[in-house]
Amino acid sequence: MNDMLALGLLIGGAIVLAGLLAGLILRGRGAGDTAGEAVAELARQQIELVGRLAAMADNQAQTRIELTQTINERLDQMGQRMGQSLEASAQKTAETLGTLTTRLTVIDEAQKNITELSSQVVGLQDILANRQARGAFGEVQLNDIVSNALPPSAYSFQTTLGNGTRADCLIILPNPPGPIAIDAKFPLDAYHMLRNAKDEAERVIAARQFRGDLNKHVTAIAEKYIVPGETAESALMFLPSEAVYAELHANFPDVLTKSYQARVWIVSPTTLMATLNTVRAVLKDVEMRKQAGTIQKYVGLLMQDVTLLGKRVEKLDTHFRQAEGDINDIKVSTDRISKRSERIQEVEMGEEGAAEALPGTATPGGLISS
Numbered sequence: 001m002n003d004m005l006a007l008g009l010l011i012g013g014a015i016v017l018a019g020l021l022a023g024l025i026l027r028g029r030g031a032g033d034t035a036g037e038a039v040a041e042l043a044r045q046q047i048e049l050v051g052r053l054a055a056m057a058d059n060q061a062q063t064r065i066e067l068t069q070t071i072n073e074r075l076d077q078m079g080q081r082m083g084q085s086l087e088a089s090a091q092k093t094a095e096t097l098g099t100l101t102t103r104l105t106v107i108d109e110a111q112k113n114i115t116e117l118s119s120q121v122v123g124l125q126d127i128l129a130n131r132q133a134r135g136a137f138g139e140v141q142l143n144d145i146v147s148n149a150l151p152p153s154a155y156s157f158q159t160t161l162g163n164g165t166r167a168d169c170l171i172i173l174p175n176p177p178g179p180i181a182i183d184a185k186f187p188l189d190a191y192h193m194l195r196n197a198k199d200e201a202e203r204v205i206a207a208r209q210f211r212g213d214l215n216k217h218v219t220a221i222a223e224k225y226i227v228p229g230e231t232a233e234s235a236l237m238f239l240p241s242e243a244v245y246a247e248l249h250a251n252f253p254d255v256l257t258k259s260y261q262a263r264v265w266i267v268s269p270t271t272l273m274a275t276l277n278t279v280r281a282v283l284k285d286v287e288m289r290k291q292a293g294t295i296q297k298y299v300g301l302l303m304q305d306v307t308l309l310g311k312r313v314e315k316l317d318t319h320f321r322q323a324e325g326d327i328n329d330i331k332v333s334t335d336r337i338s339k340r341s342e343r344i345q346e347v348e349m350g351e352e353g354a355a356e357a358l359p360g361t362a363t364p365g366g367l368i369s370s
Helices: 002-031 033-129 131-149 188-195 200-224 242-251 253-261 269-290 292-348
Strands: 155-160 166-171 180-184 235-238 264-267
Touching (some): 131 180, 200 235, 200 264, 242 264, 269 292
Parallel strands (some): 180 235
Antiparallel strands (some): 155 166
């Protein structure tokens, strides 16, 4: 727009200048022909300049129109591209929002599960904080492990022994070794004190309590659940926590030594399962030994049947040989009959002397010649 305005002002100035020159020409005619010619030439050049400026103005106007069209076309194309890009972006944004919504839903469900699990953990902590509830928890875990590893006839729960004590579980084994008692213990308070000790002094106090609790349990089990003549010479103490069991084996070897001397074997859920698998193998071997007499009896009867079968096979073989001899005799008789039939056919064909030549023909003595 600024270029067009400047060009218009230039053309207007040229027109004004041309008018002034025309006036000068008219005035110069009276001053002389030479000056008039010069002014006329100058006016002609000025008119040509005006024409050129007008042509330039037309060209500029045409160029401006074409430029405007080009700009409009490109603006339209750019608008279409931006529209397509915005549409694609909106679609991708919608898809992303949908995916995000799905993931947020999954996260929300996971959060609910975590919240529920947290409440369960809190509930479990409440259970383990109470000594009686903690003892019941250990007994339930012991019952589950034993019932999953052994047949029902191989164990009993809450069994009263001859000395009046009640074992949490009694593994029924033949003598030796005899029934083995299992008692569940859970020294969780001392373990938590040991884990939460802030300095060496607190750790020493917690370790002393942890050691004292375990030694007390070992002594009680050895006195209550090892009954001479009724149970095996050893018993099991079940710790329902792998962490407590690992702490015991890592830092309290003196407690383990005392348990070995008292013949009280301390087990965790994992080691108890391994022990019960060994017990199941022993029970299976005992059952096989009980059935050994029955197996030997039936093996003897089986041998008698095999011997009788051999005799019957020999007898059948004799019959087969006799039948084979009879079949051979039948074949001989059949061959003789065939040969004599051929001789008879020769007689029927009228051959002379054939009758006299037939073997087996009756002789004057009444005998049949062969």
